[in-house]
Amino acid sequence: MNDRLDGPDNNYAWLTEDALTIAPRLIGWELVSHSPVGETGGRIIEVEAYHGAEDPASHAFRGQTARNAPMFAAGSTIYLYRSYGIHTCLNIVTGPAGEAQAVLIRALEPTIGLDLMAQRRGLANPRLLTSGPGRLGQALGLILAMNGTRLGSNGLELRPPSTPVNTAAIIATPRIGIRVAVDRPWRFCLKDLGR
DNA sequence: GGAATGATGTACT
């Protein structure tokens, strides 16, 4: 694989900051997935922060295992896990190595390769292409073989917002689909999302 | 419209 990490135009060093700082800042960035059959991607509109040992809802709460090991790597590492035996969900690890912080990418607004995403999903409805961590993983063609690799070296790329993001439109709410630590408003999404 | 349910890998009791 490509061992070269952050080049001048491909610098992900800022991802070693805290997950709670980075999560809202990722809203509006474009996530792009390159593959032999084409390019797919979209604008990030919903994320959740998970915070290692302090966070009962985090996969890393009970320490390191074979599955969650990539979470313990340094920021910009990718942590992919299989959810409910079926779905492949994408996290961007943040913070310094060992802290096991990550940001779960929950939804995109589809922008690139809509046809290919619809084909991978087996559904054409644009609303259902990338709205949800499982859907998004399938639409982008994410596979567990990419687990533990780093942004920029694995076909995944993060592009800054093309137009400035209205930070006032980003709201924090409780995270979805968990039973513990539901009091922590660590889900960030765009206000005008409906949902 | 909403509730219930099946699919099924990994981790934990």
Add this chain to the structure above:
DNA sequence: GTACATCATTCCG
């Protein structure tokens, strides 16, 4: 065996 950072489908009102 049970719980899950889910989703599509099926049933019910």
